[in-house]
Amino acid sequence: MWQFRGNKNQITPGEKSAYPYKKARLADTGDDLTKRWFVVYYAWSEAKEKLVRKRVEVKGDTLEARLKEAKDIIKEVNKLLKAGMVTDVLSDEPAEPEPEKYESIQGLLRATIYFLDVKKTSLKANSHKTYRSSVKLFQTYLKDHNLGMIRLDRFTAVQAFGYMDYVSTKLRLSNKSYNKHLGVLETLFNFYLYRQQIRINPFVGIKPLPERPGKHTAFSPDQISRIKGACELIGDHQLWLFLNFLHYTLARPQSELRLLRVGDILEKTIRIDSENAKNNRTMHVLIPPPLERLIQHHRLRDYPASHYVFTIEGIPGEKPAYEKYFYNQHRRILTLLKLTDKAYDLYGWKHTGVIALYKATKDVKLIQRQCRHSSLDQTDKYLRDLGLFLDEDQLSGVPSL
Structure with missing residues (x-):
């Protein structure tokens, strides 16, 4: 536990400390990121009445990040030491617990x-x-x-x-x-x-x-038909399958759907695993008949349960497609069809699916479950952002003047 022990005259940063210390420095690591890095320094211990060695671990995934982190720690520790900070304080008051790794920094x-x-x-x-x-x-x-x-x-x-x-x-x-x-x-x-x-x-x-509202634009029926035709023309049947999964499951393309496994496709529902879901909860979405027909056509349930549904090989396999794969494939189709407005993207298929589901059912509770929203208020806001209203005919009976 650290504490400041100034002399009768209050110590301010920049003045000489009332206690001896050795400045913080980065321990030699040879720039090896596989090793643990530490900033080490010596501070006065009231209990032991001598300088004791202390250290703070440096984190970072790159050499640049670790060096910057070390520089910041050294600067802050030296400022604290110069201001009169000591350790192992003798006091009748119980010390408040602090995280061990950052005990020197308050x-x-x-x-x-x-x-x-x-x-x-x-x-x-x-x-x-x-x-x-x-x-x-x-x-x-x-x-x-x-x-x-x-x-x-x-x-x-x-x-x-x-x-x-x-x-x-x-x-x-x-x-x-x-x-x-x-x-x-x-x-x-x-x-x-x-x-x-x-x-x-x-x-x-x-x-x-x-x-x-977000800039992701829903696709019109004519655009959907043209995109389907383009996928068939170039033989990218997996992309069309991926877009259908987006449209019917309303899953997020990169973090959820791309990492979907064969074992997640159940008899009536698709499981969105907590490891991939944004809300960190495992939840299920319904499989509508059009999607079930595609699942059977591609015989997806016949593959090993551990295989990823979507891969760069075009069939379920042991390794999922890389993060930008379907974005790139989709952008290629849009460019071919001259749909170059950046508002058209993969996420637009989720909006397209929500609009279609609402128009077909008018069931907001169903949309909430399929979107996995935590509340109806969230679903209501989502629908209104898409230009949909809970009752489009509500004002039809208003008389004219």
Whole structure:
């Protein structure tokens, strides 16, 4: 447990510490990323009355990332040591537990780093990438405004509003990006709120900004017919099968459908595994008759259950298609048909499927289950964003003047 022990005159950063120490440095690793990297330094121990060796592990997937991380840690540790920080403090008060790996850092900046480190084990790669991007922007702001070293519990709502004002006015990010940043920071402070290290989340009172509907455009019946014909012309039957799965299951193309396995195709439903699902929950969607006919035509259930349904070979196999494979195949068809508007993409097939399902059934509860929405409000908003209404004939009886 670290604590500041100044002399009678308060020590400020830049002045000589009242306690001896040895500056932080990166231990020699030979730039080998297979080894664990540490920043090491020596600080005064009150209990042992001597300098003791301490270290902080450096994380990063690339050489550049680790060197930058090490540089940041060294800078912060040296600042703390210079300000009079000691370890093994003699005190009658019980020390508050801190994460062992970051015991030397109590500031807000280090709290953000620890948050990302923990979240990396539970988030999917794309989600962690989003978190990392938002947190990095926040870290830059903290450094530029000399807020990185303040205690986590002393970051106020006023400062939180100031940061979000900076995001909207200085960075001029879209409302959608603004809301993503806000969501990540709410999650960051909730992380420490649930661990009882802070009493209030300073971002909780900030409201999201209104968002425009997404730019993914649904396909018209004529466009669907032309795309089907083009797939048949070039012999890309798997692409047409993939688009049908998108249309009927309303699954996400990259993270869910691309990683679908044969064993997930059950008798009446398709299982979306929690490892791939955005909400981290295993759920099922119904198989409508047109999709069932395609499943039987391609004899998908005859393949080994562990095989991926969609591969670059065109039939189920042991290795799934790479992430951009169907995007590229689809873009090739759209280019061939001169549908070059970027609003037309794979995700548009999900919108196309939702519109078709709504017009065929008018059953919002069914759409909620098939979309795997957590609430009807979410489904209602989705339908309205697509230009659909719960009752198109509701105003038909309004009399004319």
